[in-house]
Amino acid sequence: xxxxxxxxxxxxxxxxxxxxxxxxxxxxxxxxxxxxxxxxxxxxxxxxxxxxxxxxxxxxxxxxxxxxxxxxxxxxxxxxxxxxxxxxxxxxxxxxxxxxxxxxxxxxxxxxxxxxxxxxxxxxxxxxxxxxxxxxxxxxxxxxxxxxxxxxxxxxxxxxxxxxxxxxxxxxxxxxxxxxxxxxxxxxxxxxxxxxxxxxxxxxxxxxxxxxxxxxxxxxxxxxxxxxxxxxxxxxxxxxxxxxxxxxxxxxxxxxxxxxxxxxxxxxxxxxxxxxxxxxxxxxxxxxxxxxxxxxxxxxxxxxxxxxxxxxxxxxxxxxxxxxxxxxxxxxxxxxxxxxxxxxxxxxxxxxxxxx
Amino acid sequence: xxxxxxxxxxxxxxxxxxxxxxxxxxxxxxxxxxxxxxxxxxxxxxxxxxxxxxxxxxxxxxxxxxxxxxxxxxxxxxxxxxxxxxxxxxxxxxxxxxxxxxxxxxxxxxxxxxxxxxxxxxxxxxxxxxxxxxxxxxxxxxxxxxxxxxxxxxxxxxxxxxxxxxxxxxxxxxxxxxxxxxxxxxxxxxxxxxxxxxxxxxxxxxxxxxxxxxxxxxxxxxxxxxxxxxxxxxxxxxxxxxxxxxxxxxxxxxxxxxxxxxxxxxxxxxxxxxxxxxxxxxxxxxxxxxxxxxxxxxxxxxxxxxxxxxxxxxxxxxxxxxxxxxxxxxxxxxxxxxxxxxxxxxxxxxxxxxxx
Ligand SMILES: CC(C)[C@H](C(=O)O)[C@@H](O)C(=O)O
Ligand SMILES: CC(C)[C@H](C(=O)O)[C@@H](O)C(=O)O
Numbered sequence: 001x002x003x004x005x006x007x008x009x010x011x012x013x014x015x016x017x018x019x020x021x022x023x024x025x026x027x028x029x030x031x032x033x034x035x036x037x038x039x040x041x042x043x044x045x046x047x048x049x050x051x052x053x054x055x056x057x058x059x060x061x062x063x064x065x066x067x068x069x070x071x072x073x074x075x076x077x078x079x080x081x082x083x084x085x086x087x088x089x090x091x092x093x094x095x096x097x098x099x100x101x102x103x104x105x106x107x108x109x110x111x112x113x114x115x116x117x118x119x120x121x122x123x124x125x126x127x128x129x130x131x132x133x134x135x136x137x138x139x140x141x142x143x144x145x146x147x148x149x150x151x152x153x154x155x156x157x158x159x160x161x162x163x164x165x166x167x168x169x170x171x172x173x174x175x176x177x178x179x180x181x182x183x184x185x186x187x188x189x190x191x192x193x194x195x196x197x198x199x200x201x202x203x204x205x206x207x208x209x210x211x212x213x214x215x216x217x218x219x220x221x222x223x224x225x226x227x228x229x230x231x232x233x234x235x236x237x238x239x240x241x242x243x244x245x246x247x248x249x250x251x252x253x254x255x256x257x258x259x260x261x262x263x264x265x266x267x268x269x270x271x272x273x274x275x276x277x278x279x280x281x282x283x284x285x286x287x288x289x290x291x292x293x294x295x296x297x298x299x300x301x302x303x304x305x306x307x308x309x310x311x312x313x314x315x316x317x318x319x320x321x322x323x324x325x326x327x328x329x330x331x332x333x334x335x336x337x338x339x340x341x342x343x344x345x346x347x348x349x350x351x352x353x354x355x356x
Numbered sequence: 357x358x359x360x361x362x363x364x365x366x367x368x369x370x371x372x373x374x375x376x377x378x379x380x381x382x383x384x385x386x387x388x389x390x391x392x393x394x395x396x397x398x399x400x401x402x403x404x405x406x407x408x409x410x411x412x413x414x415x416x417x418x419x420x421x422x423x424x425x426x427x428x429x430x431x432x433x434x435x436x437x438x439x440x441x442x443x444x445x446x447x448x449x450x451x452x453x454x455x456x457x458x459x460x461x462x463x464x465x466x467x468x469x470x471x472x473x474x475x476x477x478x479x480x481x482x483x484x485x486x487x488x489x490x491x492x493x494x495x496x497x498x499x500x501x502x503x504x505x506x507x508x509x510x511x512x513x514x515x516x517x518x519x520x521x522x523x524x525x526x527x528x529x530x531x532x533x534x535x536x537x538x539x540x541x542x543x544x545x546x547x548x549x550x551x552x553x554x555x556x557x558x559x560x561x562x563x564x565x566x567x568x569x570x571x572x573x574x575x576x577x578x579x580x581x582x583x584x585x586x587x588x589x590x591x592x593x594x595x596x597x598x599x600x601x602x603x604x605x606x607x608x609x610x611x612x613x614x615x616x617x618x619x620x621x622x623x624x625x626x627x628x629x630x631x632x633x634x635x636x637x638x639x640x641x642x643x644x645x646x647x648x649x650x651x652x653x654x655x656x657x658x659x660x661x662x663x664x665x666x667x668x669x670x671x672x673x674x675x676x677x678x679x680x681x682x683x684x685x686x687x688x689x690x691x692x693x694x695x696x697x698x699x700x701x702x703x704x705x706x707x708x709x710x711x712x
Contacts, residue, residue: 089549119480119586140517146552155521157553161496165511191600193445196502197513223607230475230586230611244547248604251579255586 001034003309006066006273008059008095010044011088012282013292013345014072020294020349021070021301027356028305028314039066043095044074044088044282054091060098068308069099069275070300073282088282096136101267101275103171104134104246105178105303108233108253108263113326116337118258120230125257130236131182132253133175134246136267138167139197141243163197163242168204174268175240176212182237185216189225189241189249201242222249229253254279261293261334264300266307274308276300290344293332295322298352321355357390359665362422362629364415364451366400367444368638369648369701370428376650376705377426377657383712384661384670395422399451400430400444400638410447416454424664425455425631426656429638444638452492457623457631459527460490460602461534461659464589464609464619469682472693474614476586481613486592487538488609489531490602492623494523495553497599519553519598524560530624531596532568538593541572545581545597545605557598578605585609610635617649617690620656622663630664632656646700649688651678654708677711 007022009015025036041059048054054074063069074088084090095101110128118125143160150156172188179186188205190198202219209217220228222245228235229249233256241249254260260280267275278296286292299322306315330351331340343351363378365371381392397415404410410430419425430444440446451457466484474481499516506512528544535542544561546554558575565573576584578601584591585605589612597605610616616636623631634652642648655678662671686707687696699707 084555087549093550119476119588121475121477124475141550143514148552148556151520155556157519157521157556158499159517159551159553161515161517163513164507165513191603193443194449194497195515196504197515199440200504200511200513223603226582226604226608227611227616230608232475245604247547247579248582248601252582252586252608255583260583 001309001311002037003034003067004037004039004065006041006063006069007038008041008043008069008071010072010074010282011046011076012073012284012287014044014074014282016288016290016292016345017278017294017297018070018072020345021297023349023353024298024301024318024356027353028317031317031356032311032314034311034314043071043091045076045079047091048079048082048086048088054086054088055094060095063095063099063273066273068273068304070304071275071277072297073278073280075282076284093141095275096267097142099273099275100137100269102135102137102167102270103174103268104136104250104265105268106132106134106250106253106263106265106279108132108257109259110257111259111262111326114258114262114335116258117335118256120256125233128233128257130233130253131178131238132246132250133171133178133238133240134250135167135171135242138163139243161195161197163200165200165204168201169208170270172205172208172240175238176208176215179215179238180212184214185218185237187218187220187225187236187239189220189222189239189245191222191245192219193221197242225249226252229256250279259335261332262295262299264296264303266300266303268307272308274304276304290346291333292345293334294345294349298322298349317356321352324355325351357665357667358393359390359423360393360395360421362397362419362425363394364397364399364425364427366428366430366638367402367432368429368640368643370400370430370638372644372646372648372701373634373650373653374426374428376701377653379705379709380654380657380674380712383709384673387673387712388667388670390670399427399447401432401435403447404435404438404442404444410442410444411450416451419451419455419629422629424629424660426660427631427633428653429634429636431638432640449497451631452623453498455629455631456493456625458491458493458523458626459530459624460492460606460621461624462488462490462606462609462619462621462635464488464613465615466613467615467618467682470614470618470691472614473691474612476612481589484589484613485539486589486609487534487594488602488606489527489534489594489596490606491523491527491598494519495599517551517553519556521556521560524557525564526626528561528564528596531594532564532571535571535594536568540570541574541593543574543576543581543592543595545576545578545595545601547578547601548575549577553598581605582608585612606635615691617688618651618655620652620659622656622659624663628664630660632660646702647689648701649690650701650705654678654705673712677708680711681707
């Protein structure tokens with residue numbers, strides 16, 4: 001198989017971890033006889049530095065011509081004072097919109113070997129296997145107006161939570177499709193006791209649900225969901241929600257099992273390419289120190305192999321290698337606990353590579 | 357001291373726990389020589405049943421004429437299919453607006469005696485002492501438009517996140533005032549990398565902060581806040597945020613220490629009366645079983661004594677009685693753990709009363 005992959009390292013540790021991802025893909029290509037062609041693009045603060053914009057047109061073009069996109073991370077304090085439209089995260093928001101990446105998938109899994117890194121008790125998190133499907137191109141993130149004005153001589157401001165019904169439909173449908181291949185349960189999260197958009201969301205969830213008699217649907221208010229994730233995360237299989245609620249809940253979910261540095265994500269569109277990124281962000285404080293955990297990025301590569309290229313065996317080879325390396329006791333400092341072996345970013349990548 | 361207190365039992369276990377609160381207030385009145393006059397009003401589903409509206413005008417009048425308001429809880433599945441404007445929670449939203457209750461204060465405390473009820477590890481929650489100050493009468497909850505329409509032949513929906521700058525100012529100011537009497541740290545939570553309203557919020561926080569050189573201000577993005585609450589809840593002192601973020605984060609915070617059934621809240625206005633309620637909701641599944649935990653409501657009474665009436669000694673008498681009863685091993689079923697003594701709602705109230 002031949003595939004073109006756009007690699008967007010971005011900022012901070014994004015550069016270090018994407019380097020590791022490319023190494024791993026090369027190893028997979030070698031072992032299974034595939035050819036992966038990498039082409040690099042700029043995004044975020046580093047794109048602003050050299051091109052004056054957080055998302056140059058060439059990057060958009062590159063992504064559109066590729067079979068999949070690997071993204072490191074964007075952002076850093078040195079760009080926080082820039083005008084909004086030039087800040088690194090605008091590059092991220094724009095690429096989502098340009099590639100029409102309407103669904104962000106974030107698995108949260110329990111790792112036996114990492115249980116000591118979790119703030120939660122073992123009984124609470126043992127066996128957690130949850131997937132959050134977040135709507136990614138609508139809602140408060142893109143609604144207009146989003147602006148200040150004067151009203152009766154007073155300073156006021158407005159942001160707009162806007163959705164087309166069809167935007168709700170496609171992401172909820174995707175959640176049900178994914179649930180079919182899992183534990184067959186969808187938790188649809190909204191705030192239907194307050195928001196009109198949530199009441200529409202709930203209706204659409206019911207409508208989609210009627211097409212999936214084998215999949216159970218439950219509705220849950222977002223405030224309750226924020227509680228249940230901590231009290232009883234095992235009760236969730238697939239969680240689907242709108243953009244802002246998804247932003248908050250998926251970050252909440254990401255720390256439950258103590259494996260933040262291990263969590264991949266995939267963002268899907270109707271016709272591809274899809275984008276894969278670790279959820280940990282650019283972590284400017286540890287940039288360049290060769291201590292970042294590359295496993296989230298490597299597991300994002302596994303998601304890419306499976307979801308974009310249909311290479312199930314190859315995806316499992318990556319995931320198994322990660323598990324073996326963890327079981328052998330190798331740990332970057334973020335997941336280090338007593339009795340294990342501390343390794344650098346590069347050493348961790350090398351171990352996974354050797355295992356593949 | 358003579359005080360008039362409006363009591364709104366509402367629905368579900370609201371009725372049981374407000375009965376306990378009145379008992380406790382009578383005990384306090386007797387011991388300290390105060391007269392509390394109780395007058396009862398309807399709200400929520402039970403108000404709808406008898407008056408056809410979740411908030412009758414008489415209830416609003418009653419509250420406005422009182423020195424403080426005690427609310428049980430509203431809601432229940434039997435009213436979920438009503439048209440939106442008749443549902444129980446509309447009563448709650450409307451009373452907030454009518455009484456101009458712009459700030460909701462929710463303490464989350466660590467109870468040594470309840471550590472086993474928490475999903476988190478002891479090391480993580482030991483010593484947690486956090487207060488969330490949530491803006492309560494603005495944002496997505498009340499912004500217009502909040503409606504469906506057709507756009508280019510498509511079904512669309514919009515909700516509106518609207519704030520006056522002055523609404524941000526008063527609640528952030530209140531947070532700093534409260535922080536002065538605590539650990540002198542304010543964490544202002546927003547989503548300034550996406551929302552214009554959050555960027556204004558951040559500016560206002562800076563502006564207020566300049567008046568409080570002794571109080572530290574930090575800004576935190578809401579997704580990060582959702583993580584930090586779990587990873588390191590001890591780092592927070594006062595957290596201030598807008599209405600919807602506050603709804604989500606305060607419910608998240610409420611389960612950290614395992615004491616959901618113990619947590620009170622106060623909603624403040626500029627000129628009173630203030631409203632006090634437990635945060636646990638109406639819990640229709642255990643209604644009428646005499647097993648609900650009355651301590652959240654009783655601790656709300658303590659907040660009322662202190663905040664509305666300035667009765668510090670009396671407030672402490674209530675809080676100390678609660679602690680003594682817990683230390684003596686009495687537990688309602690929600691906080692029951694091995695070796696303790698299971699009691700009913702009424703028995704718990706009686707124990708606290710006897711201790712006072
Ligand atoms: C950087 C930011 C704009 C972004 C978001 O809010 O979507 C991030 O938090 C994420 O979840 O990918
Ligand atoms: C019942 C509901 C409208 C309410 C809210 O969202 O404010 C509740 O969740 C709360 O936090 O008091």
